[in-house]
Amino acid sequence: TNCLTTVWRLFKNLSEDQQRYERQLIFEHPAFVKLCQQLLRESRRMTRGDLVFSLHAVVNLGVPQNTLLVQTLVRVCQEKLNQLDNRCISVLATTLAGLDKDKNVSALQAGLQLLVEQRIPNIGDIFILQNLMKCIGKDAPVFLKKKLEMAVLKEIDHLTFPNALRVFLALVAMNYCSIPILNACSRKIQENVHDAPFRQLILILEACYTLQYRNVKLFSALADYVNSTACLWDKRQIILFLSAFETLGFQPTELMGVFAEKVTEDPEFLNLKNLLIVLRVYSRLNYVPRGQKHLFFETLHSCLNKYLPQISNTELLKAVYSLCILGYLPHRALDELLQKDSRHELLLSDDLYKEQKEMMLRCVKACMELDSPSFTRPAFVLTENFSSLVSLNLRKARDTLIELLGDENMFRQNVQLPYKYHIDFEIRMDSDRKKVLPIAATDDHDDSSVQRLAFLFVPLSAFCVGTTHPQGKLAMKKRHLNKLGYHVILVLNKKFQEMTKEDAAEFLKGKIYSENAFPFSEVTVQDNN
DSSP states (O other), X not given: OHHHHHHHHHHHTSOHHHHHHHHXXXXXXXXXXXXXXXXXXXXXXXXXXXXXXXXXXXXXXXXOXXXXXXXXXXXXXXXXXXXXXXXXXXXXXXXXXXSOOOHHHHHHHHHHHHHHHHHGGGOOOHHHHHHHHHHHOTTSOHHHHHHHHHHHHHTGGGOOHHHHHHHHHHHHHHTOOOHHHHHHHHHHHHXXXXXXXXXXXXXXXXXXXXXXOOOHHHHHHHHHHHHHTGGGSOHHHHHHHHHHHHHHTOOOHHHHHHHHHHHHHOGGGOOHHHHHHHHHHHHHTTOOOTTOHHHHHHHHHHHHHHHTTTOOHHHHHHHHHHHHHTTOOOHHHHHHHHHHHHTTOSOOTTOTTHHHHHHHHHHHHHHHHHTSTTOOOOSSOOOEESOXXXXXXXXXXXXXXXXXXXXXXXXXXXXXXXXXXXXXXXXXXXXXXXXXXXXXXXTTSOGGGEEEEEEEEEOGGGBOTTSOOBOHHHHHHXXXXXXXXXXXXXXXXXXXXXXXXXXXXXXXXXHHHSSSOOOSTTSOOOOOO
C-alpha cells in the first residue's frame, strides 16, 4: 500500500503528457506486475485503511476497471464495509466517484449509501462530508441529500476557502441546489477570489449554471477580479470567462469593455472558433462598447470576412445572426449567406436544428429591411389579432387594462405584426399622450396623429441577470418595434403578477400616461441572497 500510494502521489503532480508516458513505463515494469499480483493475493487479509487506499491508488493510476485486481478490491471493500471508519468511507467515496457503474460498483455504492445514512450524525468534518456528497451522486434519495445538507450546515461556520470550492462542486455531483450552503460558499469565495486558479473559477461558473444558482454578488466579484487582472490572463482565457458568463445571462460590463479594446487593438488572435464565441457573447448579452462601436463592429466584420472561404453554412448563419442582433449588417457575409439560401444549402430537410435555423434566417432578413439606413417608417402597419384568447399569465394585465380604460375596445391583445413580431397589448393615444383612443376609431388614421403603445410582458430570463438590461433578442425586437412606430413598454411579468390589484392598476396607468415608455426600471431584480 505504501508503495502504491507513493507512486500515485508522485504521478498526480505530473503534467498530462508526462502522466501518459509514465503510466506506460509503470505498467510495463516487472515490479509493478508483481506488486499487483501480491495485492490480489493479500487483499482479504489487509487492514481497512490499506485496502481502501490501495484501491484508490490503483484506480487513479489508471488500472482498468474490468481487471480482476480492481473488481476483487471492490468486492472485498463491500465485504468489509461495516468495518470502515469515516476517513476510509471518505476515500472510498472519492474512488467510487471515478468509476463507471457495473454490478460490483453499484452494489458497493448502495451499501455505502446505507452506511453513510447511519453515520452522518457523527461526521463533523466538511472535507469528509463533501466527499460523501460526491459519492452518493444525483441518483441518491432526496432525504439522504437533505441529511448531508443539514450536516454541512452544522459545520458551515468552520468553512475554509478550499472546502468552499469543494462543497460547491460536490453539490453539482449531487445535483442538489442548497441555497444556504451555496450562499455561504459564495461569501467565502468572494473573500478569497484572488487565491482561486483559473480552472476553479470556470468550474464555479459552470456549477452555478448547472444548479441554476444566480448570485449577482458572486458573479460581480469574479468579473471584477478577472477585469482587474486582465493583463495577466491570456486572451483565450478571458474568452472562456465571457462564454461562462454568457451561459448564465450575466453581463460583466467592464470586462466586456476591456476585452473589446483588446480585440480592436490586436484581432489576429481571434481564430474562427473564438470569433464565433465573441459574437455570440456580445450579441446575447446586448453589449456594444461605448465610444468605439463602429471600430469594434468593423474589426469583427473584417475577421469574419477573412474566414468566409472556410466557414461552414451553420457557422456563417450564426455569425451573421449575432451581428444583426446588435444592429450591424455585415454586407459581404450577408451576400454569401443569401446566395447559399437561394441555392437551398442552409436549411436541409433532415436537419435536427432546422426550426432554429429558420428563426435565425428570418431575423436576419428582418434586420436587413428594418435596420437598413434606407428604411422609412410606414404610414400604416398591417396588423391582425392573433387570437382573442389570453394566456393565464396575461389575464391579470387584461383585467387591469379593462378596469383602467373602461372598455375592451380601448386596446388590442395578441397582436401579430409583420416580420412575425407579436405584442401582448396595443394601446393607441393622441399625439400628446393625454387620451386613449378607441381602436376602431383609429384604424384609418395616419400614424403621425396617433401614438401606438406596445406592451410586452416578458420573463426574467429576457434580461441580463440582476438588471433590467434586455438581452439581445428582446433588444432587437424593441428596436424593430420602434422602427415600426411603436413606443415599447417592457413589463417584468413575474413582478407584475406579485403586485396587488391596486398597485398593478397604478403601475399601468403610469406607463400609459407617461411621456416616455421605458423598461420596467422601478423593480429591482433580486438574486438568491
